[in-house]
Amino acid sequence: MEEYQQSKINRIKRGANRGTYNVEKINVILDAGFLCYVGYIYDSKPITIPMAYARKDNKIYIHGSTGNRMLLSILESKSTSITVMHLDGLVLARSGLHHSVNYRSVTLFGDLKKIENDTDKTDILKRIVNQMVPNQWNSLRPMYKKELDRTLVVEFTIETASAKIRDVGVADEPEDYDLNIWAGVVPIKQIAEYPIADEGKPKSMEIPQHILDYYEKNK
Amino acid sequence: MEEYQQSKINRIKRGANRGTYNVEKINVILDAGFLCYVGYIYDSKPITIPMAYARKDNKIYIHGSTGNRMLLSILESKSTSITVMHLDGLVLARSGLHHSVNYRSVTLFGDLKKIENDTDKTDILKRIVNQMVPNQWNSLRPMYKKELDRTLVVEFTIETASAKIRDVGVADEPEDYDLNIWAGVVPIKQIAEYPIADEGKPKSMEIPQHILDYYEKNK
Numbered sequence: 001m002e003e004y005q006q007s008k009i010n011r012i013k014r015g016a017n018r019g020t021y022n023v024e025k026i027n028v029i030l031d032a033g034f035l036c037y038v039g040y041i042y043d044s045k046p047i048t049i050p051m052a053y054a055r056k057d058n059k060i061y062i063h064g065s066t067g068n069r070m071l072l073s074i075l076e077s078k079s080t081s082i083t084v085m086h087l088d089g090l091v092l093a094r095s096g097l098h099h100s101v102n103y104r105s106v107t108l109f110g111d112l113k114k115i116e117n118d119t120d121k122t123d124i125l126k127r128i129v130n131q132m133v134p135n136q137w138n139s140l141r142p143m144y145k146k147e148l149d150r151t152l153v154v155e156f157t158i159e160t161a162s163a164k165i166r167d168v169g170v171a172d173e174p175e176d177y178d179l180n181i182w183a184g185v186v187p188i189k190q191i192a193e194y195p196i197a198d199e200g201k202p203k204s205m206e207i208p209q210h211i212l213d214y215y216e217k218n219k
Numbered sequence: 220m221e222e223y224q225q226s227k228i229n230r231i232k233r234g235a236n237r238g239t240y241n242v243e244k245i246n247v248i249l250d251a252g253f254l255c256y257v258g259y260i261y262d263s264k265p266i267t268i269p270m271a272y273a274r275k276d277n278k279i280y281i282h283g284s285t286g287n288r289m290l291l292s293i294l295e296s297k298s299t300s301i302t303v304m305h306l307d308g309l310v311l312a313r314s315g316l317h318h319s320v321n322y323r324s325v326t327l328f329g330d331l332k333k334i335e336n337d338t339d340k341t342d343i344l345k346r347i348v349n350q351m352v353p354n355q356w357n358s359l360r361p362m363y364k365k366e367l368d369r370t371l372v373v374e375f376t377i378e379t380a381s382a383k384i385r386d387v388g389v390a391d392e393p394e395d396y397d398l399n400i401w402a403g404v405v406p407i408k409q410i411a412e413y414p415i416a417d418e419g420k421p422k423s424m425e426i427p428q429h430i431l432d433y434y435e436k437n438k
Contacts, residue, residue, distance in 0.1 A: 009262055014284055035306060035320075037256050039265030043228055046258030046265035048302040050324060065233060083267040087254060087409070090351055092430065096344050096359050097366045099351070101254075105269060125315050132309055132318070133405070140315055141398055147316045170417040179360055182424050183417040186352070186434065190306070193406035198389040202401045211311065215405065 009109055010162040018164045023058075026163045029104045030055045030084055034131040037083040038062060040070045053082070054127035060108065060156040061115075061124045071152050075112055082108040082156060088167065090186040094176040102185065106163045108156070115153040118145070124153050135210035192218035228328055229381040237383045242277075245382045248323045249274045249303055253350040256302040257281060259289045272301070273346035279327065279375040280334075280343045290371050294331055301327040301375060307386065309405040313395040321404065325382045327375070334372040337364070343372050354429035411437035 004010065004021045012019030020026070036053045039046055049070050054061045060082055064071045074080040089102035115121050126137040170183045192215050197203050223229065223240045231238030239245070255272045258265055268289050273280045279301055283290045293299040308321035334340050345356040389402045411434050416422050 009264065014287060035304075037267045037302065039258055039267045041260060041265050045228065045298050045300055045328065046260050046267075047300045047326065048256045048258045048265075048267045050302070050304045050322070052320070067233070069232060079264050081264055081266050083256065083269070085254075085269045090411075092352065092355065092414075094360060095366070096348050096356065096362050097370070099348050099355075101271070101351075103269070107266065109264065129315050129318050132320075133311065136311065136318075137315065139400060141313060141395060141400060143315050147314070151316070169415075172417075176360060177419050180420065180424070181358060181360060182421045182427050182430070184415050184421055184426075185417075186414045186430070187412035188409060189412060190407060190409050192309075193408060195311075195405045196388075196403050198391075198402040198404075200396050201399065202403055205399070205401050207403075208401050211401070211405070 004160045004162065007160060010107065010160045012162050012164060015164060018166050020163045020165065021161070022163075025165075026106050026161050027055065029086065029106045029163055030060070032086055032104070033084050035084070036060070036062070038070065038074070039081045039083070040074045041077065041079055042069070042073065052128050052132060054124065054131040056127060058158045060158065061128060061153065062156065063125065063128060063151055063153045066150050066152045068152055071154055075114055075154060078112055080112065080156070086190075087188050089188050091170055092184055092186065093170045094172045094179050094181040094183045098170065098172050100166065102166045102168070104163065104165050106161060108158050108161045110157045110159040113155045113157070115155055118148050121148050121151065121153045124155075125151065133211060133214045139208055139210070223377075223379045223381070226379060229326065229379045231381050231383060234383060237385050239382045239384065240380070241382075244384075245325050245380050246274065248305065248325045248382055249279070251305055251323070252303050254303070255279070255281070257289065257293070258300045258302070259293045260296065260298055261288070261292065271347050271351060273343065273350040275346060277377045279377065280347060280372065281375065282344065282347060282370055282372045285369050285371045287371055290373055294333055294373060297331055299331065299375070305409075306407050308407050310389055311403055311405065312389045313391045313398050313400040313402045317389065317391050319385065321385050321387070323382065323384050325380060327377050327380045329376045329378040332374045332376070334374055337367050340367050340370065340372045343374075344370065352430060352433045358427055358429070
């Protein structure tokens with residue numbers, strides 16, 4: 001599949017020129033982050049919960065405590081969506097109306113399933129940790145069975161999706177370009193600062209190479 | 220009011236020690252950003268839409284086109300919530316289970332109303348632009364009546380809310396502190412890069428002081 005099918009749930013109406021249903025483009029946006037916004041309905045209100053995630057193929061994995069109200073609710077109702085957004089810039093136009101932001105955002109719709117098997121759960125938790133910092137999992141102590149038992153791992157299969165990308169400059173009204181008003185873009189980035197070692201042994205240990213690599217790539 | 224009242228909709232169950240209902244603390248988190256995640260229900264699914272906002276007292280203002288599906292839907296159903304989150308760090312523990320992030324997040328519940336009056340609408344749009352970059356509005360050309368007419372401005376009155384803040388270091392199992400595993404926090408920040416002038420006149424203009432101030436404060 002190269003493009004997600006369009007239907008009324010995922011079709012982009014406002015700013016359709018910035019929309020895409022391209023699977024590869026959507027995956028690139030998903031792989032650039034590790035934090036998603038999961039929607040669920042509680043007491044007839046939609047509530048959005050930020051969560052860590054990992055992507056593998058057309059699956060998104062999230063997790064939490066076995067008592068997590070939101071995860072239990074969406075597993076039962078199958079009613080959710082997942083949003084990921086990266087803010088890339090402030091678009092400062094000559095008029096208020098044309099102020100905007102540059103961004104990459106994705107909204108995903110799909111089905112949900114609880115992962116029961118311990119080997120699968122462990123593999124998924126590894127993916128979630130590594131989506132945050134690549135290669136982090138292998139430096140950790142293995143998970144205990146009792147830790148797996150109290151962790152709820154949910155697999156979300158993407159059935160349809162859409163993305164919106166704005167990555168251009170200011171778009172003002174034609175007649176406004178003559179005004180003596182400064183306009184432009186302020187690029188916005190999420191960066192990492194130098195890792196701070198925990199008290200105790202890490203203070204005298206070298207920071208592992210994969211964490212320094214993360215810092216160098218994101219500083 | 221110093222604290223929002225707790226009820227089943229906003230009470231924090233997981234990590235309650237990190238939760239707060241303090242109005243001032245919640246306002247500080249809201250004032251540190253300009254991008255919120257608005258939940259709405261479409262076709263019985265909860266969907267999350269990123270939007271710019273401004274806060275004034277216990278009001279959150281959002282806006283969009285008069286045809287905006289989400290805004291029209293929440294105005295009619297009164298069923299929404301608003302989430303704001305700032306990511307402050309990656310918490311790299313000695314075990315997978317204790318990996319976490321440092322963050323400040325807020326979830327708001329409340330009532331909605333459409334703003335009809337042009338003076339009020341203009342004042343609110345000014346606040347939304349200025350929440351993005353302080354003092355930006357006064358340097359722009361005034362809005363046209365026809366622009367106001369095609370803009371839907373929505374006032375959300377916060378009725379109850381909760382925040383969660385994690386701003387501490389690694390919290391591992393007691394017996395894991397002896398392991399030879401590096402642990403620590405990688406601070407994460409959202410930063411601004413140097414403003415890029417639009418083609419035309421701005422290329423030869425000085426960048427306005429308030430935009431340089433924004434850059435200096437956020438670089």
